[in-house]
Structures are given as structure tokens and as C-alpha cells.
Amino acid sequence: MLSSFAAWSADKCAVEITSTDQMTFDSKLISIPKSCSSFTVTLLHSGEMPKEVMGHNWVLTRAADMQAVAQDGWSAGIANGYLKKNDTRVIAHTKLIGGGERDSITIDTSKLETGEKYHFFCSVPAHLSVMKGELTFGV
Numbered sequence: 001m002l003s004s005f006a007a008w009s010a011d012k013c014a015v016e017i018t019s020t021d022q023m024t025f026d027s028k029l030i031s032i033p034k035s036c037s038s039f040t041v042t043l044l045h046s047g048e049m050p051k052e053v054m055g056h057n058w059v060l061t062r063a064a065d066m067q068a069v070a071q072d073g074w075s076a077g078i079a080n081g082y083l084k085k086n087d088t089r090v091i092a093h094t095k096l097i098g099g100g101e102r103d104s105i106t107i108d109t110s111k112l113e114t115g116e117k118y119h120f121f122c123s124v125p126a127h128l129s130v131m132k133g134e135l136t137f138g139v
């Protein structure tokens with residue numbers, strides 16, 4: 001098991017992103033190599049505040065969809081993890097987590113296009129202005 005984990009890690013088809021009580025992600029750019037058929041994102045929350053106060057999620061959309069998805073998420077409220085139910089514009093997302101928690105998701109890269117601009121962000125109200133970054137595939 002250990003050796004297969006090491007091989008998987010070396011392939012860079014995974015990333016860990018840390019979020020904080022200071023409303024930050026420690027990554028602003030994620031590049032997924034074309035060789036990855038899937039890509040795993042693990043979101044950590046290194047803070048102490050509960051998700052009702054300083055919760056974070058990690059949401060992936062096309063760059064053009066980010067603002068509208070975030071606004072619909074704010075309307076959906078915390079009970080829905082600040083995402084509209086079954087929002088087809090959302091390519092992948094973690095659940096909403098609070099301090100000390102983590103969540104992982106795996107993206108099927110066949111859903112991504114080379115050269116398309118993607119954004120990842122936190123859909124909690126008012127977090128978008130600072131908690132966002134760019135994601136590219138195969139470039």
C-alpha cells in the first residue's frame with residue numbers, strides 16, 4: 001500500500017489546499033497535468049472556528065460561471081453548503097468544513113478542456129473576493 005501511495009503522489013494528480021480562520025487559501029494556482037485521468041483535491045481547515053462562523057468549501061467552475069454560482073450559493077444558504085442544489089455549472093466541490101476538518105473530492109478530468117479557464121473559490125458569502133484561484137488542465 002505504501003509504495004502505491006508514493007507512486008500516486010509522485011504523479012502529482014492530487015493537491016492539498018489549506019484554508020484558515022483568516023479567510024485564505026494557501027494556493028492561487030492549480031495546474032493539472034494532462035496525464036491525470038482524475039485529480040484529487042483535499043481541502044483542510046487549519047483554523048479553529050466552526051463552519052457556522054468561518055466555514056469554507058472549494059468549488060470549481062468555468063471562470064465565466066464563478067460569480068453567478070457564488071451568488072446562487074449565497075441564496076441557497078448554509079443548510080445547502082452555500083451551493084444551489086444540483087447546480088450543473090459546478091464541476092466539483094467539497095463540502096463546507098470548519099476548523100480542524102478536511103474533505104476530499106476527485107475530479108474526473110474528462111470533464112475539463114485544455115485551454116479553458118477555470119476558477120476555484122469558496123462560496124461562503126463575502127469570501128469570494130479573497131478565496132479564489134485559477135485552475136488549468138494540460139497546459
Ligand code: ZN
Binds near residue numbers: 054055056057127
Ligand atoms: Zn471561505
